[in-house]
Amino acid sequence: MNILVIADHDNQELKETTLNAVDASLKIGGNVDLLVAGENCDAVARAAAKISGVGKVLKADNPAYRNQLAENIAPLVVELAGEYSHILAASTTNGKNILPRVAVGLDVAQISDVTSIESSDTFKRNIYAGNAIATVKSTDSIKIISVRASSFDKADLSGDASIESIDHVFDAGLSSFIKEELGATDRIELTSARIVISGGRGMQSSEGFELLHKLADKLGGAVGASRAAVDAGYVPNDMQVGQTGKIVAPDLYVAVGISGAVQHIAGMKESKVIVAINSDKEAPIFQYADYGIVADLFDAVPEFESLV
Amino acid sequence: MKVVVMVKRVADPNVNIRVKEDGSGVDLENVKMAINPFCEIAVEEAIQLKDKGQAKEVVAVSVGGKDSEDQLRTALAVGADRGILVEAERDLEPLAVSKLIAKVLEEENPDLVILGKQAIDSENSQVGQMVAALMGFSQGTFASELTLKDGEVEVTREVDSGLQTLSLKLPAIITADLRLNEPRYASLPNIMKAKRKPITTVSAEDMSVDITPRIQTLQVEAPTDRKAGKILSSVKELVEKLRTHEELI
Ligand SMILES: Cc1cc2nc3c(=O)[nH]c(=O)nc-3n(C[C@H](O)[C@H](O)[C@H](O)COP(=O)(O)OP(=O)(O)OC[C@H]3O[C@@H](n4cnc5c(N)ncnc54)[C@H](O)[C@@H]3O)c2cc1C
Numbered sequence: 096m097n098i099l100v101i102a103d104h105d106n107q108e109l110k111e112t113t114l115n116a117v118d119a120s121l122k123i124g125g126n127v128d129l130l131v132a133g134e135n136c137d138a139v140a141r142a143a144a145k146i147s148g149v150g151k152v153l154k155a156d157n158p159a160y161r162n163q164l165a166e167n168i169a170p171l172v173v174e175l176a177g178e179y180s181h182i183l184a185a186s187t188t189n190g191k192n193i194l195p196r197v198a199v200g201l202d203v204a205q206i207s208d209v210t211s212i213e214s215s216d217t218f219k220r221n222i223y224a225g226n227a228i229a230t231v232k233s234t235d236s237i238k239i240i241s242v243r244a245s246s247f248d249k250a251d252l253s254g255d256a257s258i259e260s261i262d263h264v265f266d267a268g269l270s271s272f273i274k275e276e277l278g279a280t281d282r283i284e285l286t287s288a289r290i291v292i293s294g295g296r297g298m299q300s301s302e303g304f305e306l307l308h309k310l311a312d313k314l315g316g317a318v319g320a321s322r323a324a325v326d327a328g329y330v331p332n333d334m335q336v337g338q339t340g341k342i343v344a345p346d347l348y349v350a351v352g353i354s355g356a357v358q359h360i361a362g363m364k365e366s367k368v369i370v371a372i373n374s375d376k377e378a379p380i381f382q383y384a385d386y387g388i389v390a391d392l393f394d395a396v397p398e399f400e401s402l403v
Numbered sequence: 404m405k406v407v408v409m410v411k412r413v414a415d416p417n418v419n420i421r422v423k424e425d426g427s428g429v430d431l432e433n434v435k436m437a438i439n440p441f442c443e444i445a446v447e448e449a450i451q452l453k454d455k456g457q458a459k460e461v462v463a464v465s466v467g468g469k470d471s472e473d474q475l476r477t478a479l480a481v482g483a484d485r486g487i488l489v490e491a492e493r494d495l496e497p498l499a500v501s502k503l504i505a506k507v508l509e510e511e512n513p514d515l516v517i518l519g520k521q522a523i524d525s526e527n528s529q530v531g532q533m534v535a536a537l538m539g540f541s542q543g544t545f546a547s548e549l550t551l552k553d554g555e556v557e558v559t560r561e562v563d564s565g566l567q568t569l570s571l572k573l574p575a576i577i578t579a580d581l582r583l584n585e586p587r588y589a590s591l592p593n594i595m596k597a598k599r600k601p602i603t604t605v606s607a608e609d610m611s612v613d614i615t616p617r618i619q620t621l622q623v624e625a626p627t628d629r630k631a632g633k634i635l636s637s638v639k640e641l642v643e644k645l646r647t648h649e650e651l652i
Contacts, residue, residue: 105564164569165532165542186528188562192544195497195532204498204617207527217621222526226420227429230622269541273557273568286563290651314652326582332547332561339521339581341563347651358416364629368649370641376634385632386641398638403652 096125096215099153099175101168101184101193102143106133106161109142111287112185114252115244117146120183122212122247126150129256130175132168134161140258147251152258159266163189166267169196174263176201176237181215186241194241203235210246224338225361244286245344245365278333283317285334290316290347293336293363296323297352297373297392304329306393307351310400319343319363321353337362352392355380372396404551406449406458407513409504410442410478412471413524422625429623438474441519444579447586448549449517450482457551458515460484464507466491466500472602479597480589486602487511489610497525499614501533506610508538513574515556520545520578531578541571547582 098120103110113129120127127148131140132155140154153175159167172193176182182197184190186208198205210228211219217232218240285291292311298304304318311318319336320329336343338361348366353359355371355378363369364383371384372395381387388395414420414429415437423430438446452458463478465471466489475486489503508516521528535542543549543558547566550557559568561580589597607614635641645652 162567162569165535165544169536188545188560191528192532192542195529196536196542198498198529199501199533199536202498204496205527205529206618207529220526221626222623223414223420223429223524224416224526225626227422227623228626229620230624232619232621233617234619235617267541268572269539270543270569270571273570275562275564275568276566278565280564322581331565332582333563333565338523338526347645347649364626368645368651369629369632370645381634382631383629386644387632387634388638388641389634390638395638399642402639402642 096123096180097178098123098125098127098181098183099179100127100129101172101182101190102129102131102139103185103187103189104131104133104136104139106136107138109139110187111249111284112187112244113143114146114249115247116183116185116242117148117250118247119209119212119242120181121148121250123181123215125180128153130155130172132160132171134158144256144258145252145254147254149254149256152256153261154258155261155263157264159264162272163193164270165193165196166269167265168193169200170265170267171263172197173200179237181238181240183240183242185244190241194239198239201237201239203237203239204233205239205241206231206233207241208243209240210243224357225364226357243342245342278331283315285317285319286341286343288317288345290314291319291343291345292316292349292351293319293321293353294324294351295321295353296327298324298329301329306396310396313400313403321359350380350384351396353380354378355383404458404514405460405462405511406452407462407464407508407511407516408445408449408478408483409518409530410446410463410465410474411439411519411522412436412465412467412474413439413522416440416523422623426622426624428620436473438477439519439522441521441579443586444581444583445517445519446478446481446483447584448579451584452551453482462487462511462513464489464504466495466503466607468492475602476597477589479600480594481587485600488602488604489607490604491607495614496616496618497527497529497533498617499612501530501537502612502614503607503610504530504534505537506612508534515573515575515577517577517579520580531576535576541575543569543571543575544578545580546577547580549577
């Protein structure tokens with residue numbers, strides 16, 4: 096079997112979720128190649144070549160690929176697909192954006208957000224906000240799979256793969272990049288953090304979230320949020336954890352002022368240890384928490400911070 | 404300008420879903436059904452374009468069983484002009500649904516198609532992108548803002564790193580994220596009026612589209628539940644537990 100993994104990156108840095116996608120590929124078994132499509136993405140290709148288990152890195156370096164536009168990247172993947180039995184990407188916003196277009200190009204189904212590899216054609220995935228787990232088997236000749244990064248380990252970085260340049264250029268001319276607003280880039284990435292402190296509507300404001308940043312900085316963790324906190328404008332969208340936000344599974348998840356709606360739980364229930372801080376002892380979040388503190392968060396969080 | 408919006412009938416997001424004991428699927432018997440929340444946002448966006456005079460006609464399309472007509476009526480009640488139901492007997496996979504939609508779009512020739520970014524039941528997040536690929540359209544997924552310009556639409560997308568703004572040539576596909584808008588409620592007179600708006604029904608079988616399944620569902624099981632732990636009496640005790648018992652901090 097030959098497997099192609101589409102690397103997620105921003106032309107400078109390889110996203111850690113790519114390591115999870117490679118780990119999933121190694122569980123399928125076979126030869127794993129990695130596609131780095133971007134512009135001036137040499138550093139990314141070199142970082143990708145260090146991932147253990149990767150046979151070769153295919154580098155497609157062209158302005159058409161700079162912003163990961165699905166209209167341009169998908170035809171490139173389709174062009175390369177002939178050699179492969181599986182095409183994988185992490186289900187990041189890039190992976191989700193690109194893969195269905197690849198599937199259409201090959202006239203095959205896509206299996207989304209896989210959480211477990213049962214065999215080379217059978218996978219598990221969550222449905223209904225994680226209230227059910229489906230085991231599905233693909234009958235297509237090429238399997239297109241997006242993988243839930245938090246369900247897989249990170250592949251090691253002791254490899255030394257070759258880098259091959261490919262010069263197919265697909266520029267559909269359908270869409271163009273205007274601008275981007277990046278969230279805080281100096282902070283630890285939510286999806287790969289060992290500790291996540293998340294705040295909800297109970298934080299009351301952006302200033303409230305500063306309490307969480309202080310605690311997270313002390314613990315070496317990242318800060319997440321519920322949908323209500325994002326909707327209220329306390330924090331940017333890239334911090335949302337949940338069914339329709341990011342899925343995290345850190346060693347420690349601390350939910351502060353979050354009630355515990357199913358859509359939020361779906362994004363964090365695989366965390367190893369869950370702590371809830373909430374003033375309402377009936378809040379559903381306590382049914383999922385290993386440790387609960389029933390208290391006003393504006394007392395409990397500063398105290399927590401002072402003790403660590 | 405003509406806008407097509409897609410609506411999917413799903414279990415209401417507020418109901419507790421249970422897995423059938425024989426592992427064949429989830430039990431939807433007597434479960435309250437609703438329009439997929441993301442589709443609701445898609446419909447609202449189309450209606451806002453109509454309110455602003457930028458869209459002339461809004462056509463709501465659903466692929467599903469006969470009862471999906473309820474969700475089309477919901478779309479008509481908030482302002483869509485007419486509905487099309489592509490009636491399918493069983494649950495179809497995203498690729499099949501996308502091919503059926505593409506067939507409808509070939510007839511309808513819309514300038515803009517708005518869908519939800521995902522359905523909250525099957526959680527695939529595929530159909531919008533697949534339809535775009537089938538039609539050769541541009542795509543703006545996970546949209547939190549859109550602005551029509553001459554022959555183009557500017558779309559702001561919620562991506563993992565923050566917000567990204569793209570310009571898309573029309574015709575384009577947009578998939579709606581939660582913060583695109585706040586859907587309105589239908590008024591009683593409009594619900595009554597919607598009953599008289601036309602819905603055309605076509606059978607999926609008659610559309611000469613290959614909808615054979617590519618994926619077999621072998622089993623559907625319930626997740627292993629987390630057990631509620633302990634309510635601690637103080638933050639001090641919590642720190643102690645995390646430090647010595649869990650060795651996490
Ligand atoms: C289609 C769909 C998708 C969704 N996707 C997501 C998603 O991805 N992620 C997500 O999070 N939600 C999502 N939601 C929303 C979800 O249903 C809830 O509305 C949301 O999670 C609630 O956020 P919250 O817990 O912060 O707010 P609330 O439910 O309002 O809870 C606030 C909590 O803070 C506590 N509190 C208030 N003040 C204090 C204080 N001073 N000290 C201690 N505790 C305090 C309260 O007791 C309460 O429990 C989605 C909903 C839908 C319909």
